[in-house]
Amino acid sequence: MQESVEHPDESIGLRKLVLYRDVVLTEAGEAPARPAHRASVAAVIRNPWLGSGPSTDLTEQQERIAPVLAKLLTDRLIASLGGAEAIESFGKAAIVGTAGEIEHAGALIHTPYFGNLVREFLQGESIICFADTRAEAGESLVVPLWHKTHAATRSHYQTVGARVPDGPRADEIVVIAAASTGPRPHPRIGDRLTDPVVTTHTLEVVSP
Incomplete structure (x- = not known):
C-alpha cells in the first residue's frame, strides 16, 4: 500500500511524505x-x-x-509496523535530484544527525546499511536492510523498494528510512557467526 501524507513543516522544505508497506503471506507455496x-x-x-x-x-x-x-520518518515506521520493539531490521537511503550533487544525498543520511537518531528511535545498535543515488523523478531505489542489533544475522538481509512518482524534482532530495519486523520468508542459509572458515586454502577446488 502506498499513501501520500501532507505535512505542514516548512522549516525543512518538506513537500510530501510517502509510506509504503507490505507483508509476504506465502513464498514457494507455503506461509512463512x-x-x-x-x-x-x-x-x-x-x-x-x-x-x-x-x-x-x-x-x-x-x-x-x-x-x-x-x-519524521521513524515516527511513521514505528506507527506502521507496530512499535519500535516489533522492528528487527532497518536501512536508509537518499536520492538527490539532477540539479544537486550526490554528496547532498549523503549529507542527510551519512552523519550522526540522521543515522544515530534513527538507530536510537528504532532501538537499534548496528550500523545502518544504505543506498544513495542521483536521479530524475520517479526513480526506484532498493533499500538494503539488516538486523538492527545483530548485523551478522543473515536471515534479516533483505531489501525494500522505494519510489516517489513525482520526486525528487531537480531541486529536491528524497530521504528514506525503511524497516522490517522479521526475516526473509523461510530463511535457511546459515549465519555469519556460525559459518565455517572458508578460504581458498580450505577448499579443495576453487574455480579460476
Whole structure:
C-alpha cells in the first residue's frame, strides 16, 4: 500500500511524505513461519544546497534538517509496523535530484544527525546499511536492510523498494528510512557467526 501524507513543516522544505508497506503471506507455496511486515517512508524536501559549489560546508544544514527527518520518518515506521520493539531490521537511503550533487544525498543520511537518531528511535545498535543515488523523478531505489542489533544475522538481509512518482524534482532530495519486523520468508542459509572458515586454502577446488 502506498499513501501520500501532507505535512505542514516548512522549516525543512518538506513537500510530501510517502509510506509504503507490505507483508509476504506465502513464498514457494507455503506461509512463512512468521510473516514479516516491511515498510519504507520517504520524505521529499527542497535541496538546501542547490546552486552551491563543491567547496560549500554542508554542516549547518545537516545539523538543522537531518534530525527533523530522522524523527519524521521513524515516527511513521514505528506507527506502521507496530512499535519500535516489533522492528528487527532497518536501512536508509537518499536520492538527490539532477540539479544537486550526490554528496547532498549523503549529507542527510551519512552523519550522526540522521543515522544515530534513527538507530536510537528504532532501538537499534548496528550500523545502518544504505543506498544513495542521483536521479530524475520517479526513480526506484532498493533499500538494503539488516538486523538492527545483530548485523551478522543473515536471515534479516533483505531489501525494500522505494519510489516517489513525482520526486525528487531537480531541486529536491528524497530521504528514506525503511524497516522490517522479521526475516526473509523461510530463511535457511546459515549465519555469519556460525559459518565455517572458508578460504581458498580450505577448499579443495576453487574455480579460476
